[in-house]
Amino acid sequence: MLKTGEQHIRSLQDGRQVFIDGAEAGDVTKHPAFRNAIGSMAAIYDFQSAPEQRELMTYVIPEAEGGDGTARANRIWQLPKSYADLVERRKALEAWTELHGGFMGRAPDHVASCIAGLYMGREVFEDYNPERAKALEGYYRYARDNELYLTYVIINPQADRSKTADQQADPFLTAGVVDEDAEGLTIRGAKMLATGGILANEVFVTCIQPMREGEEPYAVSFAIPMNAKGLKILSRKSYEASATSTFDNPLASRFDENDAVLYFDDVKVPWDRVFVDRDTAMVGKQFHATPAHVYQNYQAQIRLMVKMRFLLGIARKTAETNGVIAFPQVRETLGQLAAQCGMVDALVHAMEAKGSQRGEYFIPDRNTLYTAQVLTQQMYNGVIGTLRDLAGGGLIMLPSSIADFANPELRALIGKTQQSPTTSSEGRVKFFKLAWDAVGSEFASRHTQYEMFYAGATFVTKGHAFRTFDWDRCTGLVDRMLDSYSLDDELAQIKTAAE
Numbered sequence: 222m223l224k225t226g227e228q229h230i231r232s233l234q235d236g237r238q239v240f241i242d243g244a245e246a247g248d249v250t251k252h253p254a255f256r257n258a259i260g261s262m263a264a265i266y267d268f269q270s271a272p273e274q275r276e277l278m279t280y281v282i283p284e285a286e287g288g289d290g291t292a293r294a295n296r297i298w299q300l301p302k303s304y305a306d307l308v309e310r311r312k313a314l315e316a317w318t319e320l321h322g323g324f325m326g327r328a329p330d331h332v333a334s335c336i337a338g339l340y341m342g343r344e345v346f347e348d349y350n351p352e353r354a355k356a357l358e359g360y361y362r363y364a365r366d367n368e369l370y371l372t373y374v375i376i377n378p379q380a381d382r383s384k385t386a387d388q389q390a391d392p393f394l395t396a397g398v399v400d401e402d403a404e405g406l407t408i409r410g411a412k413m414l415a416t417g418g419i420l421a422n423e424v425f426v427t428c429i430q431p432m433r434e435g436e437e438p439y440a441v442s443f444a445i446p447m448n449a450k451g452l453k454i455l456s457r458k459s460y461e462a463s464a465t466s467t468f469d470n471p472l473a474s475r476f477d478e479n480d481a482v483l484y485f486d487d488v489k490v491p492w493d494r495v496f497v498d499r500d501t502a503m504v505g506k507q508f509h510a511t512p513a514h515v516y517q518n519y520q521a522q523i524r525l526m527v528k529m530r531f532l533l534g535i536a537r538k539t540a541e542t543n544g545v546i547a548f549p550q551v552r553e554t555l556g557q558l559a560a561q562c563g564m565v566d567a568l569v570h571a572m573e574a575k576g577s578q579r580g581e582y583f584i585p586d587r588n589t590l591y592t593a594q595v596l597t598q599q600m601y602n603g604v605i606g607t608l609r610d611l612a613g614g615g616l617i618m619l620p621s622s623i624a625d626f627a628n629p630e631l632r633a634l635i636g637k638t639q640q641s642p643t644t645s646s647e648g649r650v651k652f653f654k655l656a657w658d659a660v661g662s663e664f665a666s667r668h669t670q671y672e673m674f675y676a677g678a679t680f681v682t683k684g685h686a687f688r689t690f691d692w693d694r695c696t697g698l699v700d701r702m703l704d705s706y707s708l709d710d711e712l713a714q715i716k717t718a719a720e
Contacts, residue, residue: 277313341579440503444496460663529604
């Protein structure tokens, strides 16, 4: 049986320690800061478990991967053997993402893609340490078979960024190994950024930042439940809690996946959950010597592709609602947005079409992925600015809240002042409340920051693009052109002509 929404909700009632607004949250499924987002997450599990979505959302687990020929799993765990497999998986991820419009960047398909990518490169772990490879293989299958929703924390607290983790004033500011015994490692310190962690079942803990000699205690990779003893989850401000109603904040009230700092207060990690143990080289290899980094960020570009479609819908409806769709300059603006949306779509499909076999698995093209990351990081701010420009004052000159409609006198005035050639006054207000939540609210501002940095700082993504580009092919063209003529030949021709 595939996980249902109700089963996911029950799985979060596990005694996890979440702190917000100076107090422990208690049952997060009932807390006003998280319950609607959890409900949205439950809805996507209900979607994937519906009988009519069986072929779209699930696949039969091969016997080689622990299946019995009949058991099925969500396609987020699928290990594609061909281009066709990759495309079928992407269709499932698209369908799931459409349920939240791309606004949940750490929905279950993201870190599942990371773990699946690690598994596809498990020979790298076998070369490193067979026991750690065995732990990874077991965990992939466990997470898949139990439909775990995973988040991850792969960034160290910023603190003094001119210093490495071991050079900070507090040697356990960053989560690291404080002890080990026959049962496993003991971890102390903090990690960020547990986006979606309050909605998730477990967390994958490691470091994606380059590590140096001396940072071995922090060079670990492991997974633990969100209710592990000693794990404290420090939530940021909840936009859901600040939303007055779904009508006024249709996105923030339902899709605020939240972000959190995790503090490990001497958390015990069993050896069968440890994938890398104090090895700075292997921490880097786990992402870049396996398909993990490509596979997880390919998922992120699928999500962004869907989100761009949503934002293009906002743009088109803004022009229609304001009666300016026929203006040449507006059509020019919409055409530019359409080209940008088409670019993201094309790059996702190109990653698949240019993909290649890595052993038995078919992997999206690495350089096309990094091309997409560089270009979309630069693009997103401009897209949001263009949507604001299209809407003008319509985004802010709105009724204060849904309560204004409950007052007959105010409702009549809203009817007079909120007019549109394509919809009622209520429809106009409803649409622009949604548009503001997508491009201008505090929730939207967080999303702009997220899209700018979830893949790393721009110098990081540009570095990936530089590192994976086929420079030899380009310089080869130049070299062949240079080799097609020479100074001596030219001089000889000149001499001959003179004679």
